[in-house]
Amino acid sequence: MNIYALVKRTFDTEEKISVQNGQIAEDGAEFIINPYDEYAVEEAIRVRDEHGGEVTVLTIGSEEAEKQLRTALAMGADKAVLINTEDDLDELDEFGASTIIAEYLKDKDADLIIAGNVAIDGGSGQVGPRVAELLDINYVTTITELKIDGDKATVVRDVEGDSETIEAQMPLLVTAQQGLNDPRYPSLPGIMKAKKKPLEELELDDIDLDEDDVEVKVERVDVFLPPEKQAGRVLEGDLQDQVKELVQLLRNEAKVI
Amino acid sequence: MSKKVIVLGEVRDGALRNVSFEAIAAAKKISGGGEIVGVLIGDSVQNLGQEMIQYGADRVVAVEHPHLKHYTSDGYGQAFMAVHEQEEPEAIVFGHTALGKDLSPKIAAKLQSGLVSDVTDIEGEDDEAVFIRPIYSGKAFEKVKINEGTVFVTVRPNNIEPLAQDAGRSGDVASVSADIQNLRSVVKDVVTKATDGVDMSEAKVIVAGGRGVKGAEGFEPLKELADLLGGAIGASRGACDADYCDYSLQIGQTGKVVTPDLYIAAGISGAIQHLAGMSNSKVIVAINKDPEANIFKVADYGIVGDLFEVIPMMIEEIKQLKVNA
Numbered sequence A: 001m002n003i004y005a006l007v008k009r010t011f012d013t014e015e016k017i018s019v020q021n022g023q024i025a026e027d028g029a030e031f032i033i034n035p036y037d038e039y040a041v042e043e044a045i046r047v048r049d050e051h052g053g054e055v056t057v058l059t060i061g062s063e064e065a066e067k068q069l070r071t072a073l074a075m076g077a078d079k080a081v082l083i084n085t086e087d088d089l090d091e092l093d094e095f096g097a098s099t100i101i102a103e104y105l106k107d108k109d110a111d112l113i114i115a116g117n118v119a120i121d122g123g124s125g126q127v128g129p130r131v132a133e134l135l136d137i138n139y140v141t142t143i144t145e146l147k148i149d150g151d152k153a154t155v156v157r158d159v160e161g162d163s164e165t166i167e168a169q170m171p172l173l174v175t176a177q178q179g180l181n182d183p184r185y186p187s188l189p190g191i192m193k194a195k196k197k198p199l200e201e202l203e204l205d206d207i208d209l210d211e212d213d214v215e216v217k218v219e220r221v222d223v224f225l226p227p228e229k230q231a232g233r234v235l236e237g238d239l240q241d242q243v244k245e246l247v248q249l250l251r252n253e254a255k256v257i
Numbered sequence B: 001m002s003k004k005v006i007v008l009g010e011v012r013d014g015a016l017r018n019v020s021f022e023a024i025a026a027a028k029k030i031s032g033g034g035e036i037v038g039v040l041i042g043d044s045v046q047n048l049g050q051e052m053i054q055y056g057a058d059r060v061v062a063v064e065h066p067h068l069k070h071y072t073s074d075g076y077g078q079a080f081m082a083v084h085e086q087e088e089p090e091a092i093v094f095g096h097t098a099l100g101k102d103l104s105p106k107i108a109a110k111l112q113s114g115l116v117s118d119v120t121d122i123e124g125e126d127d128e129a130v131f132i133r134p135i136y137s138g139k140a141f142e143k144v145k146i147n148e149g150t151v152f153v154t155v156r157p158n159n160i161e162p163l164a165q166d167a168g169r170s171g172d173v174a175s176v177s178a179d180i181q182n183l184r185s186v187v188k189d190v191v192t193k194a195t196d197g198v199d200m201s202e203a204k205v206i207v208a209g210g211r212g213v214k215g216a217e218g219f220e221p222l223k224e225l226a227d228l229l230g231g232a233i234g235a236s237r238g239a240c241d242a243d244y245c246d247y248s249l250q251i252g253q254t255g256k257v258v259t260p261d262l263y264i265a266a267g268i269s270g271a272i273q274h275l276a277g278m279s280n281s282k283v284i285v286a287i288n289k290d291p292e293a294n295i296f297k298v299a300d301y302g303i304v305g306d307l308f309e310v311i312p313m314m315i316e317e318i319k320q321l322k323v324n325a
């Protein structure tokens, strides 16, 4: 089976975030594989181990994303592709990102593409379904179970807490929800092997795209932090009095009960 | 230039979800006085058309087909595109719900358009509209505008105030026929874990429990408090993973995103993935044994203490208040 996992290098949002010149400051920040994409890579590896074939991890980004690709290779993916847009593009929206991915994949005969349900930085959740639509293949989002049998997959999908069992025709794109699996940590031999696995680097030119083809439709005009919340009031004194005070505050100050 | 906007009405258990009315209010801003057309998709939904009109739509079109009983991206995609071809709107608004998140990127890809997901506020109107949405797990926000093509947005539930219902408003509810065929996905089974009572994403008060509730029974006092306040109960991933409650109660990045007036977090540490789902709540109360717990950083009011003491005291205190009132 020809399997692709879409991986985004993201800012670790557990870290402190600050804004500089209308952008999120990235100096000294920690970057990781988007957590939902770790589920995607893990699932891709498991499907390959069961059904045979090959796992390719694909990312759009800069040279720095090589690190995340190597991590995915160390987990067990076979090949990696970096579409490096650093020299060509200053901005990229979901329209552009999915256009690039679909353009790369259109002649690759993928049987299964696994993306994350959402990137924790951009947070739109658009890229997976957009890619499927551009490739004109079937998709199912936010999945927690995947079983493949010939040209059909049985998928369990999380729908705001309900679960739907879906029979889906292959080729298929799915997006990974938390609960799909427990991603493995790269082993030491895995890390050694990953250094020798193929990592192909391409630019827009190589996939016959022009900057104009992926010009942003959505323009970011500002980035800001939510107003600093006043340090909350931690109540003091006898517990019974605290509760009395809390209920009074909720009624008279916050006016929510 | 005013815009014609179409708004997808989302139906659950035979009723329109609140977010559909909020989407109409968003559409009003985007339209700059243009026409607002509600869209209903399902096997039997046309009867809900008047309600969309009462909340501000000018007219409604419905696509009904037996294959639309369950949501599938193919089925709803075909139905929506049939409406789109007929109406040729300049703007589209969906709710940012499981359905909206799944369907909107497909439609945007078909239209080769931009799409602004998870909008929590809109500044300005019509061509000047600027959309605000959370990024970085809710730790920051961005303002974006749409440069060209269809103005397409999804709105986060419980953030944009719906227009007041006007029972006197009426308008045309027409049906559009569509061939719904070649569905590549078939829904075989749905396990609904819908909790009884108030829908969490629309609740004004949420009492949420974490691993600190220590067991399924631990949710009982929380439930009592929620009932007393006319609210819903919710949970952290920690509580769900420990099997204290069902995953349908999970709040956070992977669960539901909620914005109630009052959020009471009991025995929840306040991990970033949890905060991503609730930090926009208007007033947050934290009850936690650990004074260092991260949840206190986002709380308006905090009590350091054992939730099994604090919650029953709160119940008594609020009951007293109601008696005296």
Ligand SMILES: Cc1cc2nc3c(=O)[nH]c(=O)nc-3n(C[C@H](O)[C@H](O)[C@H](O)COP(=O)(O)OP(=O)(O)OC[C@H]3O[C@@H](n4cnc5c(N)ncnc54)[C@H](O)[C@@H]3O)c2cc1C
Binding pocket: A006, A007, A008, A009, A023, A034, A036, A037, A040, A058, A059, A060, A061, A090, A091, A092, A093, A094, A095, A097, A114, A115, A116, A117, A118, A119, A120, A121, A122, A123, A124, A125, A126, A127, A128, A216, A218, A219, A220, B144
């Ligand atoms: C400096 C900067 C400027 C930006 N400017 C703009 C702008 O002007 N307009 C605008 O709209 N947005 C802008 N963005 C946001 C950026 O365009 C989005 O991050 C991108 O479009 C992907 O959307 P998302 O993060 O919401 O991913 P989602 O759609 O939430 O991602 C879902 C899944 O898609 C896959 N995926 C997403 N991105 C990639 C990728 N790069 N490579 C491989 N797979 C991927 C992953 O599997 C991921 O889990 C900017 C970002 C930065 C850092």
Ligand SMILES: Cc1cc2nc3c(=O)[nH]c(=O)nc-3n(C[C@H](O)[C@H](O)[C@H](O)COP(=O)(O)OP(=O)(O)OC[C@H]3O[C@@H](n4cnc5c(N)ncnc54)[C@H](O)[C@@H]3O)c2cc1C
Binding pocket: A035, A036, A178, B209, B210, B211, B212, B213, B235, B236, B237, B238, B239, B250, B251, B252, B253, B254, B255, B256, B266, B267, B268, B269, B270, B271, B272, B273, B274, B277, B287, B288, B289, B290, B293, B305, B306, B307, B308
């Ligand atoms: C990709 C990804 C996605 C995730 N998505 C989500 C998500 O959507 N939602 C979510 O919630 N989490 C999510 N998580 C998990 C998250 O990181 C935390 O593990 C989780 O939120 C912890 O739950 P908790 O606060 O209940 O448990 P804990 O962190 O164990 O906290 C329990 C708290 O209870 C307090 N406590 C104990 N006993 C008492 C008592 N008697 N009275 C008062 N306080 C008491 C303790 O002091 C502690 O602070 C995600 C994680 C990942 C990696």
